[in-house]
Amino acid sequence: CPRPSPPTSPSSATATAPPSAPWTCAAARPAPRIDFMLQSSLHCKVPNGAIDITSLFINLNASTDAPHFVMEFIQGSPTSMVVLLDLLPRKDLALHPEYIEKYYGNTEADKQRKIIEELPQARPYLSPSLFVRSAFSPTAVFFTIDCGQGGESVLEEIVHGHLASVVKGLLQIWLGTCAGDTSEVDEGEREIMVKRDRTVRSKSIEVDLTANLPRMFGPDVSGRVIAEIRKAFGVEEA
């Protein structure tokens, strides 16, 4: 789900982006458990307006099996947006109920999801990709918020109110329980987890970037951006 900053819109590049790359892929490690962060904002003019996509993906390394942090807002009009927030699982949940309990049950992550669910403007968003549907957690905040005609200010209020509160709530859970996780990962489990992480990143690029970027920014720019993201993700093509 992470997307690169818009190669054709330098104005929307993030403040922390190095001058050589319009997207942010910070190798700096704020904590030993963090592998990398990808932060991006994408702006694309379309015939009847613009699409703005803001993403933050914080990836933990293989010293822990705690979930990654994923945040994405896709705004296709001034009155509606798709929201995606999750603590992205790194283990097979049906095989590991204790993992569900630890990261999603005990943390009460579902309470955050319910705050958005209860908004009259929100309805569940179902990804067209069966893989994306399978990769997210059972408490993923996955909604379309549609405020209808003339609802610009209502959307602004929701973003600054409910949505900001939920993002902070989930980030707090992630910082406390995931980034700060100190449990050890068994060697055999680590091998499966590393493969799983790589599969999820690789499929994300395929269903998200490869499928969408070329028609937004043309094949050349998209090709270069995707190649760099692949390197950062450690999923380079043979």
Place this chain on the structure above:
Amino acid sequence: CPRPSPPTSPSSATATAPPSAPWTCAAARPAPRIDFMLQSSLHCKVPNGAIDITSLFINLNASTDAPHFVMEFIQGSPTSMVVLLDLLPRKDLALHPEYIEKYYGNTEADKQRKIIEELPQARPYLSPSLFVRSAFSPTAVFFTIDCGQGGESVLEEIVHGHLASVVKGLLQIWLGTCAGDTSEVDEGEREIMVKRDRTVRSKSIEVDLTANLPRMFGPDVSGRVIAEIRKAFGVEEA
């Protein structure tokens, strides 16, 4: 999700139930890949009416990793019901995109889900159990169908029309692609799958039967029924 036939309501026991047990747990194997089938109908009087739960669970054995078949209808009033239909996955989908492709993508199972989704009376049903949410496939038909006051005949029409068609469609996919699957399972993968199957069955009993049966039929009857189901499921308590 499978539930036993109602120990207190012999009239609603299924026709194929042996006299010694009010629920059906057929050891007869219609095909070498089928491990067992659990078919049940549960009827429970409540202060303002009755709850009727009809379930069919067809479990494949460990010679294949193809999905199990799950069907459940929970009718709490003459005008509404919860529908659950799925080809229950037996592998970690995020680690195995080819499994998603084979059983859910290529079979176009999502088209069946969409038939129910498009009904104006249907809205997505989200299980309160995070485990149940995690165990089902990305094309699971998981909806509440609510036809509102006076909607008895509308519900009947939906059940005999759209719903019957979707059940037949999914069963046809399952019979062709899952029950008829001839691919071999790798020894290492089989071990994980057997453990996964057992975890899913064990958790299903916990969140579904242990949590609900005692307050419907009392602790004694429920205890005996659950003990038998545990035996059939191969998840007896220590």
